[in-house]
Amino acid sequence: MAGPLDGLRVLDLSSVVVGPVCTGVLAEQGAEIIKLESPEGDLLRKLGGKGRNPGMAGKFLNFNRGKRSICLDLKHPRAKDVLRRIALRCDILVTNIRPDAQKRLGVDAATMAEAAPRLIHCSIVGFGTDGPYAGKPAYDTVIQGVSGVAGCFEASTGEPRYVPMLVADHVCGLIAAQQIGFALYRREKTGRGESLEIPMFENMAGFVLQEHLGAMSFRPALGVPGDLRVLSPEARPLKTQDGYICVSANTDAQAHGFFDAIGRPELKTDPRFATVTARTANTKDYFALRATALTGRPTAEWLDLFTRYDVPAMPYNTIESLLTDPHLRATGMVREEEHPTEGPTFAIGAPNKLSGGMAPPLPAAPRLGADGPAILEAAGFSADEITELAQHGALKTTTGETP
Incomplete structure (x- = not known):
């Protein structure tokens, strides 16, 4: 059965975790995800730990199921035109490229809105563009520190720490997918697309303040901040x-x-x-x-x-025992499957259900550039154009050979 986003096409210009979380949710709902990667590939292909083959780390497999990969060298003079032609065929563009780099590539919100007024352009940034931190680079731990998440540990244990998972990336990726859903609904009513800015700092700071501002919500303050039930060192298994x-x-x-x-x-x-x-x-x-x-x-x-x-x-579950948890097995959240190039793997399923039906289980994560020729063909490129792009180094394929 088709998912609710069946027929929508997403250009995924994101990498590592926050953007792939967002586009992974869209894929679970049936959208076609075109993952555009540089010749080096998404950093998570290497940063994500061990794999059976180069560029296919286990963490990358889990974040990029159901996506199609095209590999373009965006430094090549022909590649920008290719990128633009692909983007103009898409309903949604998701990126965590910094705003200045988006402008250089010609895929910033203003440029794309002129060419594709129905496009929903979603830019995930570290810091909102209206504030003094705008444009600063950010990773999950940077956001955890500046937003007060690490400060919650100091309030609890006396020592600032990071949550030992990329919680800011996960949360903000889900928020981005949510906001895209809102924008799609408005597009149904207006016929026009929308530019979305998802700032990680503001979102995570908002969560910390909602949770712990407490008595300081009042003017003057009625006490010190912090929910002691959550901050207690004894709040644990x-x-x-x-x-x-x-x-x-x-x-x-x-x-x-x-x-x-x-x-x-x-x-x-x-x-x-x-x-x-x-x-x-x-x-x-x-x-x-x-x-x-x-x-x-x-x-x-x-x-x-x-x-x-x-x-x-x-x-109480450990990471290892989650793989054998009877509930996760029964609901299909954890299952074993054969990856077409990586062999036996654990696959993580979609946790949420819609009564109108869900998209089929997502296929395995792709090798770098595996779908490039097919994506370009669907975008209207001729076989000769595709061959020329590969010969001149603008297009990279899985094997590095001319398609």
């Missing part, structure tokens, strides 16, 4: 006799069920813990109590008990 378990008890019913499960029913009437307000005011004591409450029984027994008392609790 709880130790059991044989491992860890993930438990959260926020409502009165859940907290009282937790006290019954651990054999401490008297805590239900303890003035420190009896109500949401009391537990919030005594977060440190409440979390300290939870931290040592589960060491006397194995995880499986606690899971049964918490189910009986309707307390939210789940097993």
